[in-house]
Amino acid sequence: MRRIPLGRHTVRLETLDNGLEVLILADPDSPVTAFHTWFKVGSRHERPGKTGLAHLFEHLMFGETENLAHGEFDRRIESVGASMNAATWLDWTYYHETFLPEHLPMMAELEAERMARLTLEEEQVRREKEVVANERRFRVENSVEGAASERLWKEAFRVHPYGHPTIGWMDDILGFTVEDCRTFYRTYYAPNNAALVVVGPVDEGRALDLFRRTHGWMKPQEIPPPPAAVEPPQEEERRQRLPWPTPTRKTCVAWRSPELAHPDHAALVVLAQVLFGGRSGRLQRRLVHDGEIATDLQGGPGSFHDPSLFEIWADLREGRTHEEALAAIDAELARLADAPPEPAELETARNQVLLGFRSALETAAGRADRLGFFHVTVGDVGAIERRQQALLAVSAQDVRAAARRYLVPATRNVLLVDPTEAA
């Protein structure tokens, strides 16, 4: 058992005999309880030809089980007004419910039921593949941001599985068989590949007893390692163009950036605040508010288990060009590489870190989210507090060094979206 501080709370971490990890944050003042089940499997664990399986499987987890007819899982949870959903991303999949505290036993039983006794049949898989195909149409095929992001990551990662989309390529989605899904379930949905997180007005001992009863009987399994794929260094600029029915151009630029646990990650987060933060960030002013080149600007490093991308997305104004946007970006990056940020910029970044950290812990669901995410991505809940300290300790020289090390023009990925004639 470990106890880990988190803001004004303490988190208890226990590992059951079968390897299932349990994180409990008892907060007597919370009017609701948040219950999350995190699995250490995401699209990073998929292979070419089988992309999107982790995400499709997330959908299937809302289906029939040995003891629950189709639709019964959702109906029981929603009948008591609980909010529920799930998400799959590069490194993980998680399922979450938030509800009135008296319903925790029911939620734990329902989650255990689908974790161990899901039934997977042909018709159900066929229907859900169609739903996921529609989700892909929604998020990618009919969304300029989705389509651009997918192409950018595919070009940046030619070897590592981060290069394929979590939702999967359409042909892969439509090609999955029931057996693919059963194999995935048997392989990854094991107690020693999962973590339960509960935040709310719970008694720690009673919650642990509950989880031992609902989940403690499950058998651990051997979990295969993710594909051992190391992306070779990128030594040239990779540039693509994407025609799209959109009224304005979009300029996307991305560089390789380190993993979340890397010591340089914090410096890149502060660097992102200096460039893109609020309205006073250097590039916000230059591109949006003073230069009037873009309508919207976002950017920052990915927060993943493996090295990912530091991205910039600029939604340009009518008549403004990619060349103008790229010149502004290059100029501000060169400035940051030449001279460290001003003390006032660092003070801004630190105060924004504090606001972000405290806001993220506002609700029970928010706290459960932070706990599960850091536990699964970094392997340590204590990293939440340490990360805040690391962010607050980033120096001006750290920011300058990160800009020089990572945001090198010659190794960037560029994707330029241009309005099609019909638009």
Next chain:
Amino acid sequence: MDVRWFHEPGPGLGFVDLVLAFDAGAASDPEGREGLTLLTLRLMRCGTARQTRAELDAEVERLGAHLEVGAGLHRASIRGRVIRENLEPFARLMLGLLLEPALREDDFAQAQRLLLAEVTAKRDDDQELAGRAFRRALFGGGRHGRPSSGTVASLQRVTRDDCVRRHRELCAREALVAAVAGDVAEDEARRLLLEPLAVLPERTGATRFDEPPAPPRGVRVVLVDKPERTQAQIYLGHLGPKPGREHHDGLLVSSVAFGGTFSGRLMQEVRVKRGWSYGAYSRLTRSRTDDAWHVWTFPAAKDLGPCLQLVHGMLRDLRRDGVTAEELAFAQGYLVGSSVFLIDTPADRLERRIEVAMLDFPADYYAGLRGRVEAVTLERAHAATGACIHPDDLVVAVVCTARASGDDVRRALGDGAVVDTVAFDDDTL
């Protein structure tokens, strides 16, 4: 009448939310100058006589704060969140935007250009386009269907002088709500945000809130034509009763049973049984006046016709038969249990109190919601759907590629449907 004041404590949070909200929104923008209220707020956000826009932006962020302005249909606001340590300077800064904004000509021109660019950029979002087309058609192009950001043409008509006048209208105690939630005691919050507002005049002219006009009869379809769509976005519906009006509670519960959850009838038929769309929901909008009751779904282009036909048929069933006893009990359980999320955090509780005060909801609307939901009988639910669901008087907005999908829509909704087509970049949307 004095400034309305609300405080919700949240000790230990480490931050504070501050709200200055105004009884004014897009519905009260003058004809032809839609977007005026939002543009005025944006201009107020550009600093005071002692502080340029850039200086203000830098100061807000240095304090560890976020500061946003916004305008809805019936209200507008300045909202901020700040770390507890910097509450006092941030409250002063926020008050300055209301009490002594610079309203400079060059800031106006810049804010206007940015808002114009944002209006254009919104055309990338198919769901947004469908929602805008739906409301515009539902309210016959009138004030209730306006987007708060206006159109390119209406924004271009707005002048700085219009904004100066609008700002003066906003500066009245009777039109204002001041509210604070979070890590601050009420005495301190009053001193920082409420007491300085005493300098404002009591009133500068009441804003009128008219009920919307009668909706169009028959089935009216707006096809928003966008190239290369492999998926359609559909909004379909009509008016529904506002809080406090007859059938509001019955329709609220019935709507949740019909399409308010994953287990609802709509989601089961459209997504679970047929796999046609990732989502299918129905919703009754709570507003100061009667507002939309609508269904939202987004099938693949190939399934657009059958999906529309199915949903239209389901509305006929809902009007004729209502919800079942089992569906009613489920929806009541859902609404009662989920009502805790309306008051989960101090910021949530504050928002509910502001809504009740500014949107003229019955004083016990949220406090009494549980009891009213539980009191809805099957008979009352049926009466609500019978009176409020109108499958033959329906507004339907569909974003699709008209050449490829237009005929599917016409066939699905029958010969009586009146179909108009607008381009996705049409400025009237």
